[in-house]
Amino acid sequence: MGDKVTGVMVYYYFVCKRKLWFFCHQINMESENEDVILGKILDDNNYQKDDKHINIDDVINIDFIREEKELHEVKKSRVLEEAGVWQLKYYLYYLQKRGVVDLKGKIDYPLLKKTMKIELYDKDIKEIERIIEEISVIKRAELPPALLESKVCRKCAYFDLCFV
Numbered sequence: 001m002g003d004k005v006t007g008v009m010v011y012y013y014f015v016c017k018r019k020l021w022f023f024c025h026q027i028n029m030e031s032e033n034e035d036v037i038l039g040k041i042l043d044d045n046n047y048q049k050d051d052k053h054i055n056i057d058d059v060i061n062i063d064f065i066r067e068e069k070e071l072h073e074v075k076k077s078r079v080l081e082e083a084g085v086w087q088l089k090y091y092l093y094y095l096q097k098r099g100v101v102d103l104k105g106k107i108d109y110p111l112l113k114k115t116m117k118i119e120l121y122d123k124d125i126k127e128i129e130r131i132i133e134e135i136s137v138i139k140r141a142e143l144p145p146a147l148l149e150s151k152v153c154r155k156c157a158y159f160d161l162c163f164v
């Protein structure tokens with residue numbers, strides 16, 4: 001995975017830093033997770049008409065672009081909203097760094113029939129650069145960060161690894 005910081009890593013940074021470490025060390029248990037399966041089903045059924053999964057440099061994986069200059073990220077619920085917001089801001093940041101400016105983002109919650117507009121502000125750029133730095137430190141660590149023990153754990157793909 002090298003030094004790349006991907007959108008998923010930014011997402012996990014906010015969900016759980018231990019999860020981020022497992023993910024970065026290629027311990028992948030996601031295929032068995034119900035949420036991931038649901039995500040795939042949503043993906044297949046809800047947005048057939050849109051461009052899907054635009055992959056840029058293997059760093060960001062945008063669910064689709066519906067209208068010109070608008071990135072969309074599909075989420076199932078608003079439970080981990082902050083993580084989704086920063087994931088999308090990171091996409092906007094990453095593209096801006098590569099000269100793609102004036103983009104806007106939207107998080108879609110198809111099960112809730114809601115959307116949320118996301119923009120990248122100047123103050124976000126400093127914060128994203130701090131987050132990137134911290135993700136790199138977590139990735140390089142030899143051991144995973146301490147157990148989080150939160151309500152997130154019950155639905156986490158790494159639950160068995162942490163608690164059994």
Ligand code: SF4
Pocket residue numbers: 015016017018019022146147148149150152153154156157158159162
């Ligand atoms: S089970 Fe909990 S502590 Fe372990 S990786 Fe998942 S969210 Fe983090």
